Amino acid sequence: MDVASRVLVVNAGSSSLKLSVLEGDEVVASPGDLDELGGLGIDVAGHRIVHGGDEFHEPVLIDERVRRRLDALTDLAPLHQPKSLRALDAVTAVLPDVPAVACFDTAFHATIPAAATTYAIPREWRRRWPLRRFGFHGLSHAYIARQLTGRRRIVSCHLGAGASLCAILDGRSVDTTMGFTPLEGLVMATRSGSIDPGLVLWLEEHVGMPPSELAATLERRSGLLGLAGSADMRAILEAEAAGDEDAALAVGVYVHRLRASVCAMAAALGGVDAIAFTGGVGENAAAIRERALQGLDFLGDPEVHVIPAREDLEIAHQVRATLP
Numbered sequence: 001m002d003v004a005s006r007v008l009v010v011n012a013g014s015s016s017l018k019l020s021v022l023e024g025d026e027v028v029a030s031p032g033d034l035d036e037l038g039g040l041g042i043d044v045a046g047h048r049i050v051h052g053g054d055e056f057h058e059p060v061l062i063d064e065r066v067r068r069r070l071d072a073l074t075d076l077a078p079l080h081q082p083k084s085l086r087a088l089d090a091v092t093a094v095l096p097d098v099p100a101v102a103c104f105d106t107a108f109h110a111t112i113p114a115a116a117t118t119y120a121i122p123r124e125w126r127r128r129w130p131l132r133r134f135g136f137h138g139l140s141h142a143y144i145a146r147q148l149t150g151r152r153r154i155v156s157c158h159l160g161a162g163a164s165l166c167a168i169l170d171g172r173s174v175d176t177t178m179g180f181t182p183l184e185g186l187v188m189a190t191r192s193g194s195i196d197p198g199l200v201l202w203l204e205e206h207v208g209m210p211p212s213e214l215a216a217t218l219e220r221r222s223g224l225l226g227l228a229g230s231a232d233m234r235a236i237l238e239a240e241a242a243g244d245e246d247a248a249l250a251v252g253v254y255v256h257r258l259r260a261s262v263c264a265m266a267a268a269l270g271g272v273d274a275i276a277f278t279g280g281v282g283e284n285a286a287a288i289r290e291r292a293l294q295g296l297d298f299l300g301d302p303e304v305h306v307i308p309a310r311e312d313l314e315i316a317h318q319v320r321a322t323l324p
Contacts, residue, residue, distance in 0.1 A: 005043040007316040008098075012048065012087035022316045034094050045100045046319035047088050048139060048311065050080040052104035054130055059107070059318040062088070062100040070102065076130065077181075079219070101319045108138030108145075111172040116268065119180075133184070135176035141166040143314040144276045147307055153269040155262055155302075158309070159288070160279030161189040161231070165258075167265035175268035177261050183218060186261060187254045189231035192222035194257075224250050233281045233288065255291045262292060266299050274303040283308060 006028070011018040021029040021040050029040050047062070053073045060066055067088075074081045092100060109117075117133040118126070125131055137158045144156040145168045154168040163186040167175040177185030187193045195218075203209040225231040228239065228250035239247035266272040277289050283306055293304065 005320070006041050007319050008037065008040075008042045008045040008091070008095075009312040009315045010045055010047045010087050010091055011311060011315075012083040017087055020312050022312060025313055025316075027312070034090055037091070037094050042095060042098055044319055044323060045091055045095065045098055046315040047084065047091070047100060047102050048105065048315060049084045049088075049102045050105045050136065051077040051134070052102075052106045053134075054132075056102070056104050057107050057110035059101050059103045059322040061322060062102050066102065076134075080182075099323065101322050103139060103315045103318045105136045105138045106134045108142040109135030109166075109173045109176055112174055112176065116175045131180060133176075133179040135164070135166070135173065136178045136182050137162065137164045137166070137176075138173070139311045139314045139318075140278060140309055141168065141173060141176070142318075143310055144168070144278060144307055145171045146314070146317070148274055148276060148305065151274040151303070153266075153271055153273045155265040155269070155272050155275045157258070157262070157275065157277045157282050157292075158279045159186075159258075159277060159282035159285075160309070162191065163188045163193075163258075163279065163281070165261050165265050167268040169269055175265055177265075187227075187257050188223045189233075190220045190223045190225045192218045192226070224254065227253060233285050237285065237287055251288075251291075255288065258288070258292045259294075259296065262296065263299070272299050272302045274305060276305040276307050278307050278309045280309075282306070 007022045009020045009022060019031045020027050021031070021042060031037055031040070049070060051073050053076055055069060070081070070085060088100065112135065119131060119133065121131060140158045141156045145154065148154050149171070152170055156166040156168055158164050162182055164176055164178040165186070166173050179185065183191055184194050200214055203214060204211070223231065224233065224236060228236045228247045230236055236247045236250055240251050262275065277283065281288055
């Protein structure tokens with residue numbers, strides 16, 4: 001496919017649908033509505049799909065079989081996959097003759113070795129169900145890897161409303177902080193990050209908390225929101241500076257988990273040559289970057305980069321590499 005071909009990038013978030021048209025690396029249109037797509041000369045659509053399961057390890061041209069397989073993966077990402085598929089169907093209805101390519105948030109992590117993806121649970125469970133660490137934010141981490149070509153050992157820190165780290169060795173993911181779901185790992189805006197599963201079992205058994213309430217609380221009422229009453233890191237840092245104890249605790253917990261996870265990724269790499277920050281918090285909260293790096297002198301003197309998140313460019317890159 002000609003590099004100048006126009007790629008429609010479709011990114012269905014939790015509460016919004018972002019559309020952008022790229023020609024090369026330039027955004028030439030940002031349609032606010034699907035009805036605007038018809039006259040934009042779009043050659044191909046690239047769709048961000050959160051979960052590719054064990055089957056999709058690279059971008060794929062979408063046909064009827066692929067569409068059915070994507071739907072079958074909904075159980076692995078019930079909060080995210082349906083939104084992506086609704087967007088796919090809506091765009092296809094408007095542009096029925098335009099080819100569509102699925103680009104997966106999990107695909108970049110397909111290279112992680114078994115030792116880092118396997119949970120220590122019974123073999124019969126692992127054989128019967130896809131109970132493993134998949135990792136997410138792969139499109140963002142893949143973009144970081146391409147931006148830092150030539151650095152062998154990179155710790156990529158995607159810090160936004162959702163947050164994850166990735167250990168990138170020679171351009172390939174070898175470990176990450178998110179797991180079977182995006183709940184594992186770092187403290188996030190409203191997600192708890194990793195907690196003792198015994199805590200969840202205790203709440204279910206001794207308090208009688210139903211699974212639906214547990215899921216909703218850990219997904220939407222925890223993290224920074226649960227600690228400080230706000231999910232906005234900028235507001236929390238301002239409150240901390242004004243002496244708010246809850247805000248100070250929230251920042252402390254956030255940074256503690258972040259720093260420990262940077263070290264875990266460095267261990268997976270056998271050292272680190274570069275640390276990259278991206279995402280809303282990673283790009284804009286200098287105080288968080290500085291605190292995360294404090295006390296990490298034993299890692300040597302890695303380059304530190306702040307790189308704007310551009311999943312749209314990564315999707316367009318993958319789309320062009322997929323089609324002839």
